[in-house]
Amino acid sequence: MSNSTTNDTLAKARIAVLGYGSQGRAHALNLRDSGLDVVVGVRKGGPSWEKARAEGFTVAEPGEAVKGADLVAVLTPDMVQAKLYKESIEPNIKVGAALLFAHGFNVHFKRIAPRDDIDVILVAPKGPGALVRTEYERGRGVPSIWAVHQDVSGQAEAKAHAYANGIGGGRAMLIKTDFKEETETDLFGEQAVLCGGASSLVQAGFETLVEAGYQPEIAYYEVLHELKLIVDLFYEGGITRMLEFISETAQYGDYVSGPRIVDAATKERMKGVLKDIQDGTFAKNWIAEYEAGLPNYKKFKQADLEHPIEVVGHKLRARMPWLHPDTAKPAEALKKAG
Numbered sequence: 001m002s003n004s005t006t007n008d009t010l011a012k013a014r015i016a017v018l019g020y021g022s023q024g025r026a027h028a029l030n031l032r033d034s035g036l037d038v039v040v041g042v043r044k045g046g047p048s049w050e051k052a053r054a055e056g057f058t059v060a061e062p063g064e065a066v067k068g069a070d071l072v073a074v075l076t077p078d079m080v081q082a083k084l085y086k087e088s089i090e091p092n093i094k095v096g097a098a099l100l101f102a103h104g105f106n107v108h109f110k111r112i113a114p115r116d117d118i119d120v121i122l123v124a125p126k127g128p129g130a131l132v133r134t135e136y137e138r139g140r141g142v143p144s145i146w147a148v149h150q151d152v153s154g155q156a157e158a159k160a161h162a163y164a165n166g167i168g169g170g171r172a173m174l175i176k177t178d179f180k181e182e183t184e185t186d187l188f189g190e191q192a193v194l195c196g197g198a199s200s201l202v203q204a205g206f207e208t209l210v211e212a213g214y215q216p217e218i219a220y221y222e223v224l225h226e227l228k229l230i231v232d233l234f235y236e237g238g239i240t241r242m243l244e245f246i247s248e249t250a251q252y253g254d255y256v257s258g259p260r261i262v263d264a265a266t267k268e269r270m271k272g273v274l275k276d277i278q279d280g281t282f283a284k285n286w287i288a289e290y291e292a293g294l295p296n297y298k299k300f301k302q303a304d305l306e307h308p309i310e311v312v313g314h315k316l317r318a319r320m321p322w323l324h325p326d327t328a329k330p331a332e333a334l335k336k337a338g
């Protein structure tokens, strides 16, 4: 793939990466290895400060990092970005510089109203930071989506492409999107299917078996542990691959029982979830919850952590040493599990 022209767009640019977590660290390392000039902006005394410095970066407070930058990548948690923008970015970002996000939440829901003399773009790899880094190191990349929200320089698209190439995404595939599509589909996916849908499905399946008198240990294996085998098949080759690998009995059960669990009414409720995302209800509620100090969030989280499937899972996982690659001896994992 020839990316020389787009890469030239940022060849002489200084890039400030704000945040050095999952995405921030991977982007900063990949951009630097692509020959670009990177400064990391994090809070002095915070955990990321020393880490970025130890990995060879010039590190500065966010406001200082923004001052000299031609492109500012906002890679802090979404809920702190509005304050970060107000305090550190808006007063310091150069006219004509680019402000880049990896998730459109704050711009789309107007928590951040970017100055009208800067470019506003999005580059979001479709994978966690660790994969963005390891794929880059293997000479490959993670497919990434990109968007332009505001183009004052006439170069916004070229900057997005150059950045996506710099983190390795261009080696795989770049897909054009817009802030609305990225934000709404990302929220819908995690709520309806990935985090919300999948964990509720697993908990309900577990409860059904345990309430019917089956052992929780057996129920854990059937509805949680083995989900990985299925998800791995989805990931590698879609539903086609799953159907190739499961028994005829499992297939027949899938065909007749799957639609009894996720039926037209479930899909209607999915549409309700999507509508709340689209009309801003979810964002409004989430921001209010965050600003109130997360009272319900903490309650919901505690309930998940105390669910019986977590209690039995903790015990069973301690007996599966391959799940603890960081632990030298399985005995240590057992001890931790108590």
Ligand code: NAD
Binding pocket: 018, 019, 020, 021, 022, 023, 024, 041, 042, 043, 046, 047, 048, 062, 074, 075, 076, 077, 078, 080, 084, 102, 103, 124, 125, 127, 128, 129
């Ligand atoms: P993270 O929680 O892993 O890292 C956040 C970083 O920001 C840390 O270095 C932290 O020290 C720093 N930070 C926290 N508060 C700060 C503040 N007030 N001022 C300055 N720095 C602060 O975050 P992440 O998961 O990498 O997410 C970053 C962005 O990338 C988000 O917009 C997220 O939606 C997006 N994104 C994440 C993923 C993913 O897989 N994690 C994938 C695609 C997009």
Ligand code: MG
Binding pocket: 186, 187, 190
């Ligand atoms: Mg998401």
